[in-house]
Amino acid sequence: MPHVRIGFRIRFSRKWYFPMPSSPSPVRLAVALDGAGRHPAAWREPGARPRELLTAGYWAALVAEAENGLLDFVTIEDSLGLRPAGETGAAGRPDRVRGRLDAVLVASRVAPLTSHIGLVPTAVVTHTEPFHVSKAIATLDYVSGGRAGVRVKVSLDPADAALFGRRTVPPLGAGQAGTAAGPVLEEFFEEAADWIEVVRRLWDSWEDDAVIRDVATGRFVDRGKLHYVDFEGDHFRVRGPSITPRPPQGQPPVAALGHQAVPYRLIGRSTDIGFVTPHDDRRAAAIVTAVREEQAAAGRESQTVHVFGDLVVVLGDTEREAAERRERLDALDGAAFSPDAYVFAGTAAQLADLIQAWQGAGLTGFRLHPAVLPHDLERITRQLVPELQRRGAFRTAYEADTLRGLLGLPRPANRYAAA
Amino acid sequence: MSENAKQIHLAAHFPGVNNTTVWSDPASGSQIDFSSFVHLARTAERAKFDFLFLAEGLRLREQNGQIYDLDVVGRPDTFTVLAALAAVTDKLGLAGTINSTFNEPYEVARQFATLDHLSAGRAAWNVVTSWDEFTGENFRRGGYLAQPDRYERARQFLAATQVLFDSWRGDEVVADQGSGVFLGDPDAGAFDHHVSQFDITGQFNVPRSPQGRPVIFQAGDSEEGREFAASAADAIFTRHGTLEAGRAFYADVKGRLARYGRSPDELKILPGVTFVLGATDAEARERAHVIRHQQVSGQTAIKLLEQLWNRDLSGYDPDGPLPSVDPLAGENTVARGRASVRMHRDPLATAAEWRALAEAKQLSIRELIIEVSGRQSFIGTPAAVAASLNEFVQTDASDGFILVPHLTPGGLDEFADTVVPLLQERGVFRTEYAGDTLRDHLGLGAPRGPRDGAVVTR
Numbered sequence: 001m002p003h004v005r006i007g008f009r010i011r012f013s014r015k016w017y018f019p020m021p022s023s024p025s026p027v028r029l030a031v032a033l034d035g036a037g038r039h040p041a042a043w044r045e046p047g048a049r050p051r052e053l054l055t056a057g058y059w060a061a062l063v064a065e066a067e068n069g070l071l072d073f074v075t076i077e078d079s080l081g082l083r084p085a086g087e088t089g090a091a092g093r094p095d096r097v098r099g100r101l102d103a104v105l106v107a108s109r110v111a112p113l114t115s116h117i118g119l120v121p122t123a124v125v126t127h128t129e130p131f132h133v134s135k136a137i138a139t140l141d142y143v144s145g146g147r148a149g150v151r152v153k154v155s156l157d158p159a160d161a162a163l164f165g166r167r168t169v170p171p172l173g174a175g176q177a178g179t180a181a182g183p184v185l186e187e188f189f190e191e192a193a194d195w196i197e198v199v200r201r202l203w204d205s206w207e208d209d210a211v212i213r214d215v216a217t218g219r220f221v222d223r224g225k226l227h228y229v230d231f232e233g234d235h236f237r238v239r240g241p242s243i244t245p246r247p248p249q250g251q252p253p254v255a256a257l258g259h260q261a262v263p264y265r266l267i268g269r270s271t272d273i274g275f276v277t278p279h280d281d282r283r284a285a286a287i288v289t290a291v292r293e294e295q296a297a298a299g300r301e302s303q304t305v306h307v308f309g310d311l312v313v314v315l316g317d318t319e320r321e322a323a324e325r326r327e328r329l330d331a332l333d334g335a336a337f338s339p340d341a342y343v344f345a346g347t348a349a350q351l352a353d354l355i356q357a358w359q360g361a362g363l364t365g366f367r368l369h370p371a372v373l374p375h376d377l378e379r380i381t382r383q384l385v386p387e388l389q390r391r392g393a394f395r396t397a398y399e400a401d402t403l404r405g406l407l408g409l410p411r412p413a414n415r416y417a418a419a
Numbered sequence: 420m421s422e423n424a425k426q427i428h429l430a431a432h433f434p435g436v437n438n439t440t441v442w443s444d445p446a447s448g449s450q451i452d453f454s455s456f457v458h459l460a461r462t463a464e465r466a467k468f469d470f471l472f473l474a475e476g477l478r479l480r481e482q483n484g485q486i487y488d489l490d491v492v493g494r495p496d497t498f499t500v501l502a503a504l505a506a507v508t509d510k511l512g513l514a515g516t517i518n519s520t521f522n523e524p525y526e527v528a529r530q531f532a533t534l535d536h537l538s539a540g541r542a543a544w545n546v547v548t549s550w551d552e553f554t555g556e557n558f559r560r561g562g563y564l565a566q567p568d569r570y571e572r573a574r575q576f577l578a579a580t581q582v583l584f585d586s587w588r589g590d591e592v593v594a595d596q597g598s599g600v601f602l603g604d605p606d607a608g609a610f611d612h613h614v615s616q617f618d619i620t621g622q623f624n625v626p627r628s629p630q631g632r633p634v635i636f637q638a639g640d641s642e643e644g645r646e647f648a649a650s651a652a653d654a655i656f657t658r659h660g661t662l663e664a665g666r667a668f669y670a671d672v673k674g675r676l677a678r679y680g681r682s683p684d685e686l687k688i689l690p691g692v693t694f695v696l697g698a699t700d701a702e703a704r705e706r707a708h709v710i711r712h713q714q715v716s717g718q719t720a721i722k723l724l725e726q727l728w729n730r731d732l733s734g735y736d737p738d739g740p741l742p743s744v745d746p747l748a749g750e751n752t753v754a755r756g757r758a759s760v761r762m763h764r765d766p767l768a769t770a771a772e773w774r775a776l777a778e779a780k781q782l783s784i785r786e787l788i789i790e791v792s793g794r795q796s797f798i799g800t801p802a803a804v805a806a807s808l809n810e811f812v813q814t815d816a817s818d819g820f821i822l823v824p825h826l827t828p829g830g831l832d833e834f835a836d837t838v839v840p841l842l843q844e845r846g847v848f849r850t851e852y853a854g855d856t857l858r859d860h861l862g863l864g865a866p867r868g869p870r871d872g873a874v875v876t877r
Contacts, residue, residue: 043594043601050594050601054626056505056537080525082608082622095599098607099592099626102533108502109537112453128526131477131557132496139499143453163525165618166560211493215443218718221493223486226479236559241479241486245451245493332599 027355027393028365028407029385030120030308031066031377033059034077035097038312038339038369041332043097045372054101056109062374063110066117069381070395072406073118075151075255075275075367078103080124085157095333104136104150111144118403120149120255125195126188127155127164134202134242141247146402149253149273152196154188154263189262194233196254196270201229203251204414205241227416249404250411257310259340261290268294272409273306273365279342281361284309288362304409308365309358310341311351314372315379319346329371341369348383356393427812427848428687428819428861429839430514431463432472434827436480438723439693439793440491441713441825448828450491453503458828460504463511466835467849469860470512470543471504472656472821473497477521478554480756482722483731487754489719491827498530505538512857514543514636519576520550521558524617527576528583531633532625540629540856545636545656548573553755568616570643575616577635577651584866586610587627632866634857640668649675653863654687656821660796665690665816687818687861692796694822696833700799707798710825711789720785723792726754727766727773737785741777746770801837808838809847 036043036050043050052058059076066074078100083092092098103121111119119140123133133150141148155161161169170184210225229240255273258264267274268291276291278284288307295305314329316322322345330336337343344351355366368384370376388394400406433456434440441447449455460471475497480487497515504513513534517527527544535542550564550572564572591607593600608622637644637652640659648655649672659665673683695710697703715723717737725732729747746766777787797804811817824830842848853859 044596044599048596050596051592054536056539060506080529080624082624092602092605094602094605096601098602099624101536101625102498102529105498105502105530105533105537108499109506112457112503112506127523129521129558129560132522135496136499139495142451142495143500143503145453159621163619163621164523165620166523206493213442218443218716219488220442220491221486221488223488226486226492237556238559239478239556243477243479243493244495 025359025393026395027359027388028072028306028308029069029380029388029394030073030075030118030365030367031071031380032075032077032310032367032369033062033066033373033377034369035100035373037372037376039314039329039333039337039371040096041329042372044095044332045329045375047375048372050097053097054099059106060110060113062377063114063117063119065374065377065381067114069385070398071117071381071385072365073120073147073149073403076103076106076119076121078122078124078153080127080155080160080163081157085159104133104140107148108140108143111140111147114144114147116147116398116401116406118147118149118253118406119144120151120253120403122151122153124155124160125152125192126169127160127166130195130198130236131202131238131242134199135244137199137252138203138242138244138247141249141252142244146248146404148247148249149255149403150199151255151257151275152192152271153257154192156185156188185262189266191233191235192256193266193270194231194235196266197233198229198231198236198238200251200254201231201415202238202240202242203247204416205229206245207414207417208246208250211245225417246414249402250414251404253403253407253409258291264290265294267291267307268296268300268305269298271305272407273308275308275310275367276363277310277341278358278361278363281358284358284361284363304407306364306407307362308367309363310367310369311354312337312339312341312343312369312371313351313376313380314343314345315348315351315376315383316345317347319350322346326371337371339369343371348379348387351384352387352391352393355388356391424845424847425812425818426862427808427842428689429466429468429848430470430472430512430689430819430821431459431468431831432474432691432821432823433459434491434824434830435474436476436491436494438490438714438719439823439825440827441710442491442827443713444826446829447826450827451493451495453500455828456495456500456504457507459824459831460508460511462829462831462835464508466831466839467852468511469819470514470541470857472514472545473501473516474545475516475518475547476756477518477549478557478756480754481553482725482754483733487722489716489722498534501542502534502537505534505541508541510541510852510855510860512541512543512634512860513538514545514634514857516545516547516638519546519548519573520564521554521560522576524576524579524583525619525621525623528580528623529625531580532584532623532628535628535630535633536625540858542628542630543634543636543654543857545638546573546577546652547638548576551756570647572616574647574651575614579612579614579617579619581632582610582612583623584627584632586623587625589627589631592626630856630858630866634861634863645672646675648672648686649681650679652686653858654689654861657688657690657817659690659816660692660794662811662814662816665811666814669815669817684862685864687863689819689821690796690817691821691823693793693825694797694804694834694838695795696799696801696804696837698800700803703799703803707795711794714825715785715789715792717785720788722754723788724784726751726757727769729753729766735784738783741770741774741784741787801841805838805841805845809842809845812847
């Protein structure tokens with residue numbers, strides 16, 4: 001048996017596995033679910049179900065497939081506008097998937113149908129109330145039995161601001177939205193950090209044992225264990241406490257995506273999981289170093305912050321088949337697909353090689369974006385996962401029943417509880 | 420019962436965070452664990468109810484400057500728990516209370532359209548408006564609304580979401596793999612809406628949901644509330660304990676519909692009611708007496724009295740007489756985050772009535788509060804309760820009921836097992852769901868165009 005079998009519950013334990021000296025360290029795998037798949041022409045592939053993208057059954061089947069593959073978690077993409085920034089009205093392309101569902105509700109809809117996999121919906125922070133999102137993610141944690149997380153996303157698109165009509169967002173200039181540094185970007189990410197801080201404080205605003213149901217004194221709660229969060233920042237104030245008791249995990253994991261220094265700071269300072277987009281292992285090492293520096297600068301060296309590499313994957317039984325699939329998809333779309341993340345086309349074994357090589361650069365996990373759903377998701381769960389298992393690099397059974405447990409994160413103490 | 424008897428609509432209200440919900444009973448379960456919601460929802464669906472109903476309150480209540488600890492405290496997020504319940508039910512409508520003050524139309528429209536998709540057409544929205552700065556302290560946008568703006572905000576909020584729901588016709592997604600056309604209409608979802616409260620423009624990103632729009636509920640009995648319901652709601656969640664009051668309300672509200680070009684069937688009137696069952700009427704009355712004393716402890720009686728008196732009355736004996744001092748006039752500063760305190764419109768007059776009642780019946784503070792607050796609506800054997808419910812509906816005091824059990828999560832079990840079959844035997848309640856959507860259950864047609872002529876859209 002080349003792999004380590006992990007057969008005990010680790011909910012409250014920090015050191016949750018004991019790697020054998022001869023064994024590679026296990027890798028963590030997530031998949032990103034978005035529409036018909038990450039490639040813009042995915043919906044035109046055989047096997048795609050483009051007319052079912054707004055049905056519960058479509059999402060339930062995808063998440064069930066991911067859970068069958070023992071994946072750590074799924075992320076569910078979200079955005080506020082109908083089209084990406086800059087592409088509006090008649091100028092838009094009719095051959096792209098349009099329309100989506102609120103990601104938190106999709107995650108909640110599939111939660112009762114699954115039992116182990118983590119559920120990490122996207123929430124846009126720029127136009128939303130941290131109070132609402134905090135209780136929504138806490139509730140997702142209740143309905144999933146401790147499997148909720150949230151990926152926070154900053155919106156810099158002035159068109160998104162117009163949907164709400166409450167604030168204006170200065171245009172960053174063409175092509176800058178994803179890459180620009182500068183005061184606007186920094187301000188919006190500072191706001192995101194405040195937003196996360198409020199959400200986290202609200203999760204802690206009820207101590208775990210606040211509900212006492214003490215018939216003798218007639219008290220349902222011990223009000224000494226409910227706490228005002230009294231956050232005051234440059235952008236908002238929030239009083240608290242939450243209306244929802246502390247979620248089962250205490251603090252559901254928070255994730256963010258970053259391509260450059262400003263979001264790396266947010267990842268290092270405020271999150272449990274960063275999604276990053278290196279295109280080779282050297283760059284992966286440099287990004288990990290940058291995130292670790294921000295983590296240290298925030299005084300969080302002792303905490304676990306995962307850095308997951310994002311990869312778009314086009315899988316085939318042979319390298320040639322995968323390359324042909326990629327070419328076919330690009331031809332359908334009329335352009336070579338070049339997203340922020342590296343696009344891998346090849347076999348599951350080749351992908352396992354790449355994953356292990358980049359893991360050596362310090363990445364602790366990978367978020368795979370199937371180019372086509374469900375095709376590439378099934379290749380991940382039915383080919384990549386067995387390949388990694390053969391190499392002793394991936395679990396053969398779920399070793400925990402919470403997302404924090406799967407990620408090796410201890411259940412945190414409540415910041416408001418007396419030590 | 421004749422074949423053309425009115426059909427009763429029934430809904431299950433998840434027990435709320437108030438003293439109607441008895442948490443001290445050994446049978447009382449969690450107010451927050453998902454299993455409690457699953458239990459109530461499955462009971463309601465087993466009994467062929469129209470829908471499950473969730474209330475909402477966005478700040479923990481306070482009294483005398485402290486978080487109120489005598490009632491159940493804490494609840495989940497409405498949308499999130501309803502989306503999860505869609506996975507464990509097939510037909511039951513899923514109704515959530517969502518505030519129009521502490522949300523924005525774009526976001527709420529996305530969430531309801533999503534819930535309607537994920538439940539295959541079972542979403543309903545109880546539109547409420549609150550305005551207190553106390554609750555607003557939890558929100559970046561704050562909470563204050565001037566008096567004249569309150570219903571105006573709700574009206575405009577609802578109208579704005581209807582613009583968003585109606586921004587998709589339902590045929591725009593072509594998804595033709597051969598031709599490569601996914602979206603047949605580049606302007607799908609386009610809106611441009613400018614009114615005093617909202618200034619929004621863009622393209623809505625959730626294509627039309629199975630019901631087109633969620634079923635709209637309005638709660639509240641005020642003049643503005645009635646008119647708002649007549650103009651824009653599909654159902655009204657009300658409280659009218661007696662047949663006479665129910666009939667008067669029913670006639671009044673249904674009479675307002677014609678002005679908006681609507682027929683009486685297009686607005687259902689559903690009072691929230693409580694019930695206590697027993698093998699005999701005497702046993703039911705005895706159980707009701709016990710439950711009332713569980714609901715109103717001595718401490719709770721003092722707290723409820725303070726809500727009217729607007730004073731600290733902690734020094735009074737709940738088993739003694741009413742205070743001789745008068746209520747403090749003006750803004751209620753004792754109890755915060757409670758809709759009920761706003762119903763005491765004339766505290767001095769109410770106090771005078773209570774004193775007279777206490778004197779006439781020789782009631783202590785606790786006994787008086789038990790007498791004047793929240794007495795159960797229907798008490799009796801299953802047969803007697805079924806007959807009373809049916810009388811309400813057949814004589815136009817309501818179109819059905821939103822049942823509020825006093826226990827979580829099993830408080831509806833006995834009703835489902837004993838009263839529902841009797842209503843079915845009478846032919847006044849469905850034995851199977853005839854349709855799939857909540858609009859089907861409520862006998863509502865497809866949503867029509869924006870009804871409020873005052874809405875300005877350009």
